[in-house]
Amino acid sequence: MRRAIALIGLFGMVGGGLSLAVLPASETVAAPKSAQTFLIPASDGYGVADCISSKSECGKIVANAWCEAKGYRQATAFGIASREDFTGSLSKASTASAPAEQPLAITCGP
Numbered sequence: 819m820r821r822a823i824a825l826i827g828l829f830g831m832v833g834g835g836l837s838l839a840v841l842p843a844s845e846t847v848a849a850p851k852s853a854q855t856f857l858i859p860a861s862d863g864y865g866v867a868d869c870i871s872s873k874s875e876c877g878k879i880v881a882n883a884w885c886e887a888k889g890y891r892q893a894t895a896f897g898i899a900s901r902e903d904f905t906g907s908l909s910k911a912s913t914a915s916a917p918a919e920q921p922l923a924i925t926c927g928p
Contacts, residue, residue, distance in 0.1 A: 852928070853894060853925055853926065853927045853928070854888075854890070854925070854926055855923055855924070855925045855926075856884065856888065856923070856924050856925075856926065857899055857921045857922070857923055858870075858884075858921060858922045858923075858924065859919075859921055859922075860898075860919035860920060860921055860922055861919055866880055866884075866922065867919075867922055870896050870897060870898075870922045870924070871897065871898050871922065873896075873897060877896055877897075878893070878896070880896075881893035881896035881924045884924050884926070885924065885926035885927075888926060890926035890927060890928065891926075891927065891928055892926070892927065893924055893925065893926055893927075894925050894926065894927040895923070895924075895925040896922070896923065896924045896925070897922070897923060898920050898921075898922060898923070899920055899921045899922060899923035900923075901920075
């Protein structure tokens with residue numbers, strides 16, 4: 819009785835493996851993402867601002883790495899964010915404090 823159950827289980831596993839091997843392989847294709855702009859604080863503590871604000875080869879490498887980490891193919895633009903890229907939804911700070919640094923912008927494309 820135990821041999822019969824073992825043989826049935828063995829044939830079931832072999833049959834399942836063969837059926838998976840015979841099925842046509844289909845690729846899973848992700849839906850294309852649209853371009854997205856990320857704003858990063860200039861004082862993030864990682865030194866990203868030095869590379870990105872200079873528009874040098876270092877900035878291109880950092881921006882591409884940022885986009886790849888977010889699931890995008892590459893960076894299409896990067897640099898210091900313009901005032902139109904972020905809102906002024908927070909109240910203005912008192913004049914006694916130092917002005918805030920402008921954030922950095924990285925636009926990632928598919």
